[in-house]
């Protein structure tokens with residue numbers, strides 16, 4: 001056991017996908033525009049005499065995030081000016097929130113890498129601010145350019161308590177946050193595109209000492225879940241080794257060097273910034289009624305944890321399968337459409353099978369086969385050509401034993417490619433399973449004649465020999481024999 005325990009807190013910035021920017025009606029292109037300075041106006045470029053008007057949708061988005069993360073929504077909240085100078089911040093201050101954030105005191109449970117009991121990560125606050133512009137440094141030039149497309153994009157900042165203890169926990173936390181924000185449809189929270197940016201602060205304390213005794217080191221600009229995990233794990237080991245050697249940990253900001261696979265010092269922190277926060281005089285205090293909050297709660301969709309529990313209870317699926325299906329809200333919705341199509345087919349007598357079995361098959365093929373194609377083609381379920389009705393029909397064929405599990409792969413692949421009808425594909429490719437006893441008996445007769453040794457073995461009590469003979473029947477039928485019926489017929493024959 002190590003003498004040191006890591007204490008890790010996170011700050012996560014997320015760009016909200018509203019139509020317009022935070023304090024003006026410029027289009028919100030999330031700073032991803034191809035041309036610089038196309039979605040700008042006097043407000044978001046900080047012209048004298050302009051006034052900010054808060055975006056109600058952005059406020060609502062942050063409060064929805066707060067409710068989903070079990071936060072208290074403040075009845076009274078306000079915006080403040082955070083003063084600092086930088087060329088991408090033309091006003092000389094950023095409108096942010098200081099002491100009265102929209103949401104506070106939340107908690108999110110994540111899977112615990114060490115035990116079955118979920119781990120709770122406390123959320124200190126979530127507030128709303130505006131994003132800054134971007135500086136562009138042309139290669140070889142002695143000047144820089146500024147692009148204000150991103151200036152004024154609504155930016156949500158979430159701060160956690162230092163409850164995280166490992167890189168893996170941090171990654172699980174970020175992944176779950178992203179999933180929830182996507183369910184809420186407030187942000188795509190795509191890390192590679194800068195829509196979700198993570199900062200970590202990390203220190204180690206010696207067991208038996210005060211938890212906050214270590215010196216905090218910040219790691220900034222982490223642009224993927226993998227990098228969040230790797231940089232934290234690296235930093236824990238680096239600090240441990242330094243402490244073991246009697247070195248002092250310096251308070252500093254570090255970044256991740258992908259090529260070297262290590263964190264590197266970016267700047268030493270001499271003193272904390274003084275941003276001279278003061279209340280934004282151009283925006284009145286925000287007040288929210290109980291009624292407003294209740295209305296907002298009603299607008300929340302079913303969240304991942306609730307959906308997960310319901311899918312396990314209602315459809316009796318394995319937790320591994322559920323995790324894959326609910327990972328994407330749309331995939332979960334697709335699955336439920338398939339289930340209702342199966343139900344409909346049963347209601348009108350088109351399908352006569354055990355519903356539970358059918359639903360399980362639908363989930364299995366979704367997690368194995370369909371997911372395989374989605375990953376291979378880098379697509380999401382909303383782009384897929386297979387209709388839920390056709391998918392349900394295919395699953396019905398398997399449940400009824402009309403096609404084998406190997407044939408399913410072929411049919412599904414064709415359906416994925418063309419969006420075709422499964423019954424047509426099965427017919428075209430001649431994949432219908434042979435359940436016709438007369439035809440099967442002919443094949444069995446042939447197989448028994450050719451494998452008299454196995455027949456002897458089976459009769460003398462070697463059960464394995466039967467499996468071999470079933471295999472030979474499958475081979476002889478080119479995989480189209482219904483294995484269950486073939487087995488029953490063989491057993492009858494060999495009595």
Ligand SMILES: [Zn+2]
Nearest residue numbers: 024026041044
């Ligand atoms: Zn604007």
